[in-house]
Amino acid sequence: MFGNDRDSLRRYYCTIWEKASADQPLEPLERLIADIIREHPEYQPILRDLESALASEYTPEMGQSNPFLHMGMHIAIQEQLSSDRPTGILTVYQQLCQHLGDSHAVEHRMMDCLGETLWEAQRSGREPDERAYLERLRRLAGIG
DSSP: OOTTOHHHHHHHHHHHHHHHHTTOOOOHHHHHHHHHHHTOGGGHHHHTOHHHHHHOOOOGGGTOOOHHHHHHHHHHHHHHHHHTOSTTHHHHHHHHHHHHSOHHHHHHHHHHHHHHHHHHHHHHTSOOOHHHHHHHHHHHHTOO
């Protein structure tokens, strides 16, 4: 969406939340992001204060999760589901939703698999392994 420009990405999230809060028209991607923000009321105060959002650091040592990374992973998962890529992810998602009964909780569980897959790709300097990712998701759903 914005490459490696952290501040532009954070500015974009803040702008979308400002528009959504004012009931202004949103583009499709903006609606997706606004819906994710609505599901995370704990992040809304962060997005109301642009300067703080730009200045904040989120490191594991600080014991805080990065809200922008978290929301970005929701976006990634929802885009994967809309395109069924990797092929079969939609079926696994639907099975997880049947089992857990809460699509938002399912996405949170899927994030663990996505995060592990991305970490492995970064560590090895390769593209993410879609087959390994899908296999993790299938194990999560009890179908692997």
